[in-house]
Amino acid sequence: MIRLNYHLPGTPPATLLPRVDASTGPPTITLIQYDAGSIFEGDFDSFDEMMARFDPAKVNWVNIDGLNDLDLLRRAAGQFHIHPLALEDVLNTTQRPKVEPYDDNIFIVSEMAYFEESRALAFEQVSIFLGEGFLLTFQEEKGRDAFESVRKRLRAGRGFARQRQADYLAYALLDAIVDQFFPILEVLGDGIEEIEEELLDRPSKATLRRLYEAKRLLVQIRRASWPHREIVNALMRDESGRVTAETTVFLRDCYDHITQIIDIVESYRDISAGLMDVYLSSLGFRTNEIMRVLTVVSTFFIPLTFVAGVYGMNFNTGSPYNMPELHWQYGYLFFWGICASVAGVTFFVVKRNKWL
Amino acid sequence: MIRLNYHLPGTPPATLLPRVDASTGPPTITLIQYDAGSIFEGDFDSFDEMMARFDPAKVNWVNIDGLNDLDLLRRAAGQFHIHPLALEDVLNTTQRPKVEPYDDNIFIVSEMAYFEESRALAFEQVSIFLGEGFLLTFQEEKGRDAFESVRKRLRAGRGFARQRQADYLAYALLDAIVDQFFPILEVLGDGIEEIEEELLDRPSKATLRRLYEAKRLLVQIRRASWPHREIVNALMRDESGRVTAETTVFLRDCYDHITQIIDIVESYRDISAGLMDVYLSSLGFRTNEIMRVLTVVSTFFIPLTFVAGVYGMNFNTGSPYNMPELHWQYGYLFFWGICASVAGVTFFVVKRNKWL
Amino acid sequence: MIRLNYHLPGTPPATLLPRVDASTGPPTITLIQYDAGSIFEGDFDSFDEMMARFDPAKVNWVNIDGLNDLDLLRRAAGQFHIHPLALEDVLNTTQRPKVEPYDDNIFIVSEMAYFEESRALAFEQVSIFLGEGFLLTFQEEKGRDAFESVRKRLRAGRGFARQRQADYLAYALLDAIVDQFFPILEVLGDGIEEIEEELLDRPSKATLRRLYEAKRLLVQIRRASWPHREIVNALMRDESGRVTAETTVFLRDCYDHITQIIDIVESYRDISAGLMDVYLSSLGFRTNEIMRVLTVVSTFFIPLTFVAGVYGMNFNTGSPYNMPELHWQYGYLFFWGICASVAGVTFFVVKRNKWL
């Protein structure tokens, strides 16, 4: 339901525990190095090879996919002056998104959301270190990420991307993460609209389950999106000088996006809370309707059945006091007369009370 | 449900994507140019023709209806020093209403609400750039807007309108947008009052649907109205000198209006939340009522039917132990006596428990 | 439900529109003029006559009942330097209560609540202008107001009233308006207590309606009372020098009253929200109870009726396999034995499950 990675209570702070997902092979190390005029992109087998290519005069984006190689992490931490507590947070991948300024770099924990094949919503932690001339990112899993579009823009060399420093790159990554929420909200919104139709039309158990799942998704998206507002806000107000004024304008744009996302999430929460009431009301209405039918049918026929039962009795017809009706010439018609009267009265009562 | 226009995640910031509604013909460019003594009003085919008429000594209100001509937008942006990110927001027309001060102008995103023919509530984004001597507005669609009354006042030349600068014009447009919410709330309030009557009188499925729709409208109006308070507040506190002190007094008035609107929206939300409870309670009451009828009818007749069934049995009457009642002279009366007793007891129990 | 007076969207700001309730005759102009030693009180036919009596050396309380004479309003506005936007708010009588400091006076919009004859809660806007040596008040309707007691105190000349300046008079009027809420809350509290008794005892549709109406009243009182806290607070912190330190002590007292009122309103909201739950639960309990009766009666008699039906069948008794029981000497007793067993088992099950 809610991902929870934590150290056993009592583990010393800044302990690095190997991850259980160690089977996914060694991490991938990628370096994208660029300035306005040139770009280099390459995968490396070892951290040292990568560092040999590192050029502090350019922007160096070092991305590490996979967290199961503790040695690599320690080497990277040593090279880029990463605080041990920050490194621990890189590994404990269920952190609440946050920004932590350290002396040598700014540490950003973000959370990337995407739909898995099964349409379940999944989250992946991205840890970003923004330092002088470099941006170091850690991702939990290889493959899928939100950054391909950023890479394409860097390669193409159009737009602002190549002109700017590492802080702009950090913005671009955050923006890509934040914008991921829009299509998710769109899918969710469509789902809620479908649920809405079903609820008002013909509520079923499946509708209830879908509604409940939509509500749970909203809890999750809300947990992931709210802290991003604080992150972007903190970066905009950064006083370390690592975030330049030009990037701040772009961060303001990103802040607007995240505000819009939060706004929509809250509206959806409002709407889906209302839908639960509608479900209950709709069920109550249907139960009431069906009960009316049962009551009307019973009210019509139960008295008639009794009357028919009466004339089916075998009282000795020898005595004149015993069921004389049976001997009347028009007894049968008399019986139907009773039935018609009873039915008529019932009909009148039903109509007056608008039961049907 | 909630309009959502967004760039695919990863699109570079400040990208301008052509709008899919490109089929509605070229945008309309209108210039209203005035000072205290004169007013000029005209439609232009091209941006250049319009600029030829532009006179920085007067107030120039340039309005562009339709967003499907990217070249036009870029030309306007170049001419009026519009920041690329702001221009992107003009096109992505599901922005949350906001104010953004730029060096050369103040950028206001507002949202105009109106009822469509089908009585559905629709929203249209209005983007306003307030600069030195000009006001540039972008609307999504041609035709319908909330500004006709402002134009009339400008033409008539009465009141403050022609005396003042572009900031007053910006206020007047915002005020026109904000005041649009009043008739919408009135219609909504009347609707809620009708729903209220129906609910307490005779709740139906249609009432539930209407109530739910009223609640959803309130969510939408709330989303659109709240940010306007921030907008007007931000304009009142503007420090760029573009909003003059005289206009601030009027903005305070506009602020009061928007506060009143928000206040009413919140009251309606309160009331409609209460109505959902009333619906459920009212249904519960009706179900209870109908169940009481069913129970009373069943409790009266089911035992009687059993008794009638007993005397309809065919036990061999040769044995003196077999159904001697059938041979009694007053057996039939005895039967009715039983019936009367059963009915009497039932009636007493029903009365004591006040089931009817 | 919620009173809504507003200008058509697009009406220029500060427009004065004649009121539709123009039929109630010309407004009444009253002047109460006093200082510590003397008091004058009089009704005037025209504003000019009144102004002839005006004496800036004393406290002049000019009260205008009725808003349908636009000329009068404009004359008053001119005389007392009332801002056009403030004058518009005087006419648009569904303003949210507020304080607005202007250069020449302080403008207070308040809302007076009272029960109409029909026990419906009604509101009337009172607009107060506090200036140098005068207090100008506008009321919507003639006759009924909350100020008679203030007038009596002025006439009697006891207490602080005549000693002080116009700011004290403004306080006295606000205090009278605020204190009006106490008896209203008392009536409401008594009503809620009655509803409470009914709900727990025997919930009916009428109770539901009363509860719902109590909740709506609370929404209205809340809307009217909350802003008064801001008003009194703003007056206490007034920096224009129009509110003297001595009056501030009294305003603090008034602030306490309004805090107490808000506190009670919130408690009542809490309680009435709980009552809706109680209603639903109480209904649920009653439905459950009646269903138990139906189930028990049905469970007792439906099987018995079947058994009686069996022995009413007409199978050819010639065959020894066809209904031999009918020929038994104690067949009838056997039948009653079956009945007693079925009833006994049912009784045992009912008891064990505590259905009755």
Added chain:
Amino acid sequence: MIRLNYHLPGTPPATLLPRVDASTGPPTITLIQYDAGSIFEGDFDSFDEMMARFDPAKVNWVNIDGLNDLDLLRRAAGQFHIHPLALEDVLNTTQRPKVEPYDDNIFIVSEMAYFEESRALAFEQVSIFLGEGFLLTFQEEKGRDAFESVRKRLRAGRGFARQRQADYLAYALLDAIVDQFFPILEVLGDGIEEIEEELLDRPSKATLRRLYEAKRLLVQIRRASWPHREIVNALMRDESGRVTAETTVFLRDCYDHITQIIDIVESYRDISAGLMDVYLSSLGFRTNEIMRVLTVVSTFFIPLTFVAGVYGMNFNTGSPYNMPELHWQYGYLFFWGICASVAGVTFFVVKRNKWL
């Protein structure tokens, strides 16, 4: 429900109205006078006698039980420089607890809670004036108060009490009042725990009433306890010099207590809100259960009764097409065969749908 003492709207501020509870005899005036070395304690018949004993060099605690002697109140007010508005609040005993600093003293309104014999929660206002060398307290009723323990500590002369000034005494009284809430909350907590057991086990109408009453008690305790936090906080930040630094440490302790009380009240509110849901759910569950029984019994026997009815019909057996089954040798067994089949199918359906 909520005690409401108020002046008729329009009563001049600071008016003293005689209390309707005038029948309880004259007020009791008590003086406790102490310093580190000595203590005097005495009841007085008149205020003057008491004042004759007053010694400004010691701490004088003047307590007046009963508010029905306006002369006494005015004399006390004159002697101790009590502001008329404060004196009014002493009499209007449904004030919200508050602190008001005046020039000559600090005025504290507190509310003492206790269970009456009938286990109803009752409140009594205590008005405290803290001045130079004296503490003046007013209580509504004679007899019961929370201060006996404070008196004992003063008499015993142990602890800090006798060493300190009047501000410490004020703290001690407030602390005694605040601590009264703990046993009340304990009783309430026990009650909620009982309700909880009942609800989950066998919900009845009495449970609903108890739950509702617990909720109402919580509303009352909340109203009384919250403002005490503000009181203690205001005293801790007092700038008049009347509250010494040593007492502030003790007030911080009292502040902790009141925070703890509020915390518990909020938790109980949370829990009891949840219990209402549990009640409704529990009822719903029981109704569902009983309906299942009814449905199963009906579904078993209604078809069988029909079949029995069929073979009870009297069609002329002369025609071979009329009820040939009646003549079959094993007709009766055939009938039971039908019954067994119907019952078997029903049983299967019931099992598959898990209705029982």
Added chain:
Amino acid sequence: MIRLNYHLPGTPPATLLPRVDASTGPPTITLIQYDAGSIFEGDFDSFDEMMARFDPAKVNWVNIDGLNDLDLLRRAAGQFHIHPLALEDVLNTTQRPKVEPYDDNIFIVSEMAYFEESRALAFEQVSIFLGEGFLLTFQEEKGRDAFESVRKRLRAGRGFARQRQADYLAYALLDAIVDQFFPILEVLGDGIEEIEEELLDRPSKATLRRLYEAKRLLVQIRRASWPHREIVNALMRDESGRVTAETTVFLRDCYDHITQIIDIVESYRDISAGLMDVYLSSLGFRTNEIMRVLTVVSTFFIPLTFVAGVYGMNFNTGSPYNMPELHWQYGYLFFWGICASVAGVTFFVVKRNKWL
């Protein structure tokens, strides 16, 4: 439900009352004394023996398990300059977690949560005094605590622990306490997930009880966890100089953990509130389903039973008007024809209304 230890109202502040749990034997006094190079660990029978070993040049962690020896507490208080009010809070072990700076030390009240064997959640108060060169901790019970891991780290001498001063030790203990919440939340989250499955699948009374208990646990965890955020925050902003800058970095990490915990608690509250709605809806759905079955069965057979009853009547067949159908050759088929028609119509109605 909520632990409540409090002094009888009126007990003087700073009174030490012996605890009722006095039977658990004398308290255990433990000293762990260390610096970077060495560590000593020992249990002592008396406070004096322990003090003989105390060395102010090292870090001394004095831990006292059990609070039933008042003399010991007073001796410790005297030795370490503990304020009497703080000592009282040590004994009254249901304090709200808090930090109180005193002149000689910082007093921290924390609450340790753990699952008892019975899987009930239990809390134990830990009182921590952080002074110059020492850390004094009081625990309610011997044995179980969250600190074993801290002791192991001290003994091992790895990591930061032995390098740092007492403030780091205080952090380490708080961190151990806070981290205890993670496994508790994990167990709770698993429980909620199970409840969720049950609810949507087959809601029972046991599910309701479990859900309610989960909600109550959340109330308790929330009460215990929220104040820890304030504690850590207060320590981070400590101005007494007792908390060093290096420790502050670690406290920030601890602050993140507690924020994450609160965040999860709030999400769980959200989810479990939604589950209660799901329970009610799910029950409503099942009741509706069962009612549909009852209605359909009744609607099919009740009319048929009536028809069968009619032809079971014993009207004198001598009269041609009395039940001629019985004499028709195909009377019986005619009867089944009626039955088929009635059943057909019913089937059609049921289908059209989608009752089954």
